[in-house]
C-alpha cells in the first residue's frame with residue numbers, strides 16, 4: 001500500500017525540498033501538503049507535478065497558529081485517509097528578528113565563534129505577538145498547533161500492528177535557558193523562537209514515552225543554516241542579491257561549520273533520512289542534524305539533546321491542560 005505522508009509548511013523552503021526528495025525516491029506515495037496559503041500551496045503542487053506527473057499530491061488548508069483551522073484540517077485528514085504513515089511538523093516562523101550587529105562582531109573575535117555560527121545564539125532575538133486565540137504567535141505556530149494536530153490525528157497515527165512517524169523540524173538554536181516551564185509560551189522573554197524549538201525537543205521525547213507502545217515514534221532534526229524565506233527575513237534590509245554575493249564566504253565557513261547546509265535540498269537531508277529508517281531503531285534523545293562537508297557531501301550527525309524526562313513530562317502535562325482550556329473556550333463560543 002502507498003505510504004501516506006503529510007508535511008506542514010510544505011509550500012516553500014525546506015518543506016518543499018523534502019517533498020521533492022520524497023517523490024524523487026518513490027512516486028508510490030500519497031503526499032499531502034498542509035499550507036496556510038492555498039495560492040502558494042497550488043504553486044508548490046504544480047512544481048512537484050511538473051517533475052513527477054504521475055505523483056499523488058493533495059493539498060490541505062491549515063494555519064498552525066489557529067486552533068479552529070487545525071481542528072478543521074485534522075477532521076479533513078481523518079475523512080481522507082484511514083492511516084497516516086509519516087507526519088512532518090515543519091511549519092515555523094521567526095517573526096521580527098533583531099540581529100545584534102555588535103554581538104556578531106564581538107563573537108567573530110571570540111572563542112565562541114563556532115557556536116555563534118552553528119546556533120545563532122547571542123545574536124538573535126525576536127518580537128512576538130498574540131494570536132486571535134490569545135496565544136503567543138511563535139508558540140502557537142511552531143509548537144501548539146502541531147501538538148493539537150497530533151492529538152486530533154491519534155486515531156490515524158496510532159493504528160494497531162503498524163508504525164507511524166512524527167518528524168519535527170527543530171533547530172540547533174533550541175536552547176535550554178531560553179525555555180521556562182513557568183512561561184512555556186515565552187510571553188516574557190525575547191527568544192520565542194529558541195524557546196519554541198526547545199519545547200518541540202521536549203515534546204518529542206514525551207510523545208515517545210506516551211505513544212511508542214501504540215506504534216507511534218517521534219524524532220527531531222536540525223536542517224542547519226539554510227537560505228530560505230525565514231533566513232532572508234533576519235536581515236530584511238539586506239537584498240537577496242547580497243546574500244548571493246555572500247555565498248562564497250558561506251562556502252568558506254562551511255569548511256569549519258558543517259551546519260552551513262545553505263540550500264533547502266541539503267537542509268532536508270535529515271528529514272529524508274529519517275523517513276528511510278526503522279523508527280524503533282532511532283534514539284528518542286538524539287537530534288539528527290543535516291550536515292554538509294566542505295566538499296558539498298551531505299551526511300547526518302546525531303547529537304544528544306540537552307533534555308530530561310522530568311521536564312518533558314511537565315511540559316506535556318501543561319500542553320494537555322492548555323488543550324482542554326482552549327477546547328472549553330471553543331465550545332463556549334459555539335453555544
Ligand SMILES: NC(=O)C1=CN([C@@H]2O[C@H](COP(=O)(O)OP(=O)(O)OC[C@H]3O[C@@H](n4cnc5c(N)ncnc54)[C@H](OP(=O)(O)O)[C@@H]3O)[C@@H](O)[C@H]2O)C=CC1
Pocket residue numbers: 008009010011012013014015034035036037040062063064065066090091092093141169170171172222223224225226227228229230231
Ligand atoms: N532556514 C533555516 O536556517 C532553518 C530553519 N529551521 C526550521 O525549518 C522549518 C522550515 O522553515 P524554512 O524552510 O527555513 O522557512 P520558510 O519560510 O521557507 O518555510 C516555512 C514554512 O512554514 C509555513 N508556515 C509559517 N507559518 C505557518 C502557519 N501559521 N501555518 C501554516 N504554515 C505556516 C510557511 O508558509 P508561508 O509560505 O505561508 O509563509 C512555509 O511554508 C521551520 O520550522 C524553521 O524553524 C530550523 C533551523 C534552521
Ligand SMILES: CC(C)CCC[C@@H](C)[C@H]1CC[C@H]2C3=C(CC[C@]12C)[C@@]1(C)CCC(=O)[C@@H](C)[C@@H]1CC3
Pocket residue numbers: 116117118119120121123124170171172173222224225231234246
Ligand atoms: C551578513 C553577515 C556577513 C553574515 C551574517 C550571518 C548571520 C546572519 C548568520 C550566521 C549564522 C546563522 C544562523 C541562523 C541565522 C543567520 C545566522 C545568524 C539561524 C539562527 C537561523 C535559524 C536556526 O534555526 C538556526 C539553526 C540558524 C543557526 C545559524
